[in-house]
Amino acid sequence: MIPFLDIKAQYATIQAELEAAALKVLRSGRYVLGEDVKALEEEFAAYCGTSHAIAVNTGTSALHLSLLAAGVGPGDEVITTPFTFVATAAAISYIGAIPVFVDIDPVTFNIDPNQIERAITPRTKAIVPVHLYGQMADMDPILQIAAKHGLVVIEDACQAHGATYGGQRAGSLGVSGCFSFYPGKNLGACGEGGIIVTNDDKQAQQMRMLRDWGQDRRYHHVTQGFNYRMDAIQGAILRVKLRQLETWTEARRTRARLYTSLLVNGPVEVPREAAGRRHVWHVFAVRTRDRDQLQKFLLSEGVETGLHYPIPVHLQPAYAHLGHGQGDFPAAEAAANNVLSLPLYPELSLRDVEIVAELVKQNAYVD
Ligand SMILES: Cc1ncc(COP(=O)(O)O)c(C=O)c1O
Missing domain, CATH: 3.90.1150.10 (Aspartate Aminotransferase, domain 1)
Incomplete structure (x- = not known):
């Protein structure tokens, strides 16, 4: 039998390191966020060439927080591709915004930039290109259209860890980029995980608050947030895997x-x-x-x-x-x-x- 994916085979190659990292967390008594998650954020931001990374519990939460931090609100239209995993559209719907689909380029399977402009209306707020299968969407024309119409671009890079476009890493071209660490992804946790990368200081700070109940300090909630925090054990595991x-x-x-x-x-x-x-x-x-x-x-x-x-x-x-x-x-x-x-x-x-x-x-x- 040749399986579609063999996660156990990957585990076997780094078993000792993974188990040591996980055990360290188990013995630390600190199970949510913490040192390893912070270090993962720094290491993943450096890997993507961005100034910030915010670790969360899933790629879907990453998309949700990115859209919120970019100011997308109820009734806004968000242009994306219909040929994606449902989470891309779901994150848009969570906000009460409306996914507006634009067909794909049949060669790359990614959103066709030539068809984006005709989908723009006065309610359009953002474009979410999806780097499907691990290949980045055609970002230059997408960014040009966005600049011309005053739209934000949020990259769904959930399948594209380490992909590049013109030498720049996935996630670093839009206002923010979202990754999933679902186990089968190119960089996968031993459970759920996600991360957002951005160069925008203000949005980074906002997303950090939003993932942890909207608090700027303990029990002081400046905005309605979520419990989207990453588990400490996933941070430790992902750090080991990022090195590979x-x-x-x-x-x-x-x-x-x-x-x-x-x-x-x-x-x-x-x-x-x-x-x-x-x-x-x-x-x-x-x-x-x-x-x-x-x-x-x-x-x-x-x-x-x-x-x-x-x-x-x-x-x-x-x-x-x-x-x-x-x-x-x-x-x-x-x-x-x-x-x-x-x-x-x-x-x-x-x-x-x-x-x-x-x-x-x-x-x-x-x-
Ligand atoms: C393109 C795309 N967007 C979003 C997601 C959502 O990520 P997660 O499953 O970590 O919530 C995934 C992966 O499942 C994905 O492939």
Whole structure:
């Protein structure tokens, strides 16, 4: 069996260090925020090239706090992509703001900057590009449009730890950038976790308060906040893992290159790294007309795959109130119907990449 993801394999490579870090926290008696979380914030901000990082309990909370700190309020419109995990839209909805979808570029799977301007109205407040699968959205035109219309840009970098655009790290280009540390992410906690990076001193301070009940000092609540604090044990674990992130990312890139060389000009369409960007391959999604059949065939041969994502957000029952229907965002809908994520993680053997590619070639046909 070749699993889609093997978190235990990664654990085994750094088991002693992780267990020592976790044990230290267990013995410290300090289980929420604390020293390791603070150090993680400093180290992750340095990694992203930003002046602040604010650790929280999930990537969704990171998005929620970023939107709040940027001044997005009830009734405001926030432009984003329908081809994302539902959390992107959910964070917008938490505020009572309205997600306004813009279709994707079918090559990168990310929001198509050429279609953003026509979605802008007097109520538009922000743009939330999602760096899907580990490749950054086309940020230059997005930032230009935002500047022209006075909008804020918040990066959903939940899948893109360490990705770059023009040499700059994901999270550092917008007013803030949000990351998830869900276990399967490129940098994953042993539980839930998230972080926001920003260069904006005021917003950083506000987000720090908002994650901890809106208090500026103990039991003095200047604003209505949340319990979005990171556990101490996750901070300690993530610090150990952050030290491996570049090695793991290069291992992902090697495996993506191998898949590409074996599958290019073959029966499925392979994903591409756009010029000037560093793709960190959170997901390696090929496209094929008969995706479900290929998925079944691979499973019958012992290869697990994933679907990211089979239903775009605008067609989810939870967002029916927005009034969208089939055909509204054709590129997102086509992607949802024909993407198939192949196994890709740093510990996946190169031999297994070859086996998967061989099976794909045997079975699939061109889109
Ligand atoms: C694009 C995207 N946005 C937001 C999230 C939400 O992150 P979390 O699951 O940590 O809340 C995720 C991951 O699950 C994601 O992939």
